Amino acid sequence: MSYETANINRTNTIEKSYLIERNPPEETYNPREKEWTEKAVKKYADAQEKKWQRWNEAMFERSD
Numbered sequence: 001m002s003y004e005t006a007n008i009n010r011t012n013t014i015e016k017s018y019l020i021e022r023n024p025p026e027e028t029y030n031p032r033e034k035e036w037t038e039k040a041v042k043k044y045a046d047a048q049e050k051k052w053q054r055w056n057e058a059m060f061e062r063s064d
Helices: 002-006 029-062
Strands: none
Touching: none
């Protein structure tokens, strides 16, 4: 409670950084970086799908 009373008149300031924003400024990307990013995201999603397919097969579909 002492923290709240000591800082009662302090205004909240919001500092923004492109490192923590969800949508960084567009000028930071060039077309090649955007293409590489999209390709990396697609490959990651495909790899995750294969991982979960293998896990599902291992857990539920195999009958030895």
